[in-house]
Amino acid sequence: MEQEEMVCTACLFHLPKTDFHMDCNNDSVQLLKGKFQFKFACSMLYLSSGSLVERLIYHLKYNNHPQVGYYFGRLYGKDLLDSPFMEKIDLVVPIPLHRKRLNKRGYNQSEYFAKGLAKSLGSKVDSKTLIRRTYQSSQTKLLTFERFLNVEDAFQCIDPEKFGNMNILLVDDVLTTGSTIASAANELNKSAPSCKIYIASLARAKI
Numbered sequence: 001m002e003q004e005e006m007v008c009t010a011c012l013f014h015l016p017k018t019d020f021h022m023d024c025n026n027d028s029v030q031l032l033k034g035k036f037q038f039k040f041a042c043s044m045l046y047l048s049s050g051s052l053v054e055r056l057i058y059h060l061k062y063n064n065h066p067q068v069g070y071y072f073g074r075l076y077g078k079d080l081l082d083s084p085f086m087e088k089i090d091l092v093v094p095i096p097l098h099r100k101r102l103n104k105r106g107y108n109q110s111e112y113f114a115k116g117l118a119k120s121l122g123s124k125v126d127s128k129t130l131i132r133r134t135y136q137s138s139q140t141k142l143l144t145f146e147r148f149l150n151v152e153d154a155f156q157c158i159d160p161e162k163f164g165n166m167n168i169l170l171v172d173d174v175l176t177t178g179s180t181i182a183s184a185a186n187e188l189n190k191s192a193p194s195c196k197i198y199i200a201s202l203a204r205a206k207i
Contacts, residue, residue: 007056007071016046016053018204021076021083028204031178036185039167040085041199043175044076053203057174060202061105066112069173072202073116080121086198090166091126092118095184096155098135113202114171123169129162130155130184154180155187163192175201 007015020026020042028041047053060068080086094110102108111127118125134154157163168188172181185197 007052011052016048016051018043018046020044020204021079021086024085028175028199028201031175032181032199035178035182036197037189038185038197038199039087040083041175042080042083042085043201043204044072044079045203047174047203047205057203060109060112060173064106066107066109069109069112069202070116070119073113073118074120075116076200076202077117077120080117080200087167087196089118089121089123089169089198091163092121092123092169092171093126093130095170095172095180096127096130096132098132100135110171110173113173114169117169117171117200121169126162129159130157130187152183153187155184157187157191160191163188163195166192166195167198168195169198169200171200173201174203174205175199176205 018026020028023029024040026042028043032038032041045053047057056068056072059065080089092114094108094114097105097108097110108127111125114125114127117123132154133156170181170185170188175181181199181201185199188195188197
């Protein structure tokens, strides 16, 4: 899919970019602060109901267009190279899907976003070491505290030595309450305490 077919030039220009990568106290940082240890967090776009961003996320996740994630990952990776709050990233790690959901969807949308980021950052993607060991239903209709309970202990790092002393960029498609990112990051903090964690999401949504 070419750029114009994915997002027209005019629409791309008017996308609601956050510029969080240039703000050390941005909204994503504030959301996640105190939930786990991390160095920096940022999100590329604001997500609101009925918006172009919502439609893009829908196509990315449910309409068999993983290239949307890769495309925006490439774009955002270039922005992150200019961020004064990001060190050189060694590994880009996407939030994993449970194998049942992966088999149903056919791909992990966050992995494509991660691949795009890694391409621009000159980093590698690791989509094997962090796994999702529990299967949860959709969190869309859950309250904030229910979301945290729903993903508690959901992830496992199966080879912690791979993450030792690494600068890791942990990525997801949408950051809403931070429950999923927090669960995954806490597992990394516990199993590979020497790694430094950075966070990036394609979109920042509020409920």
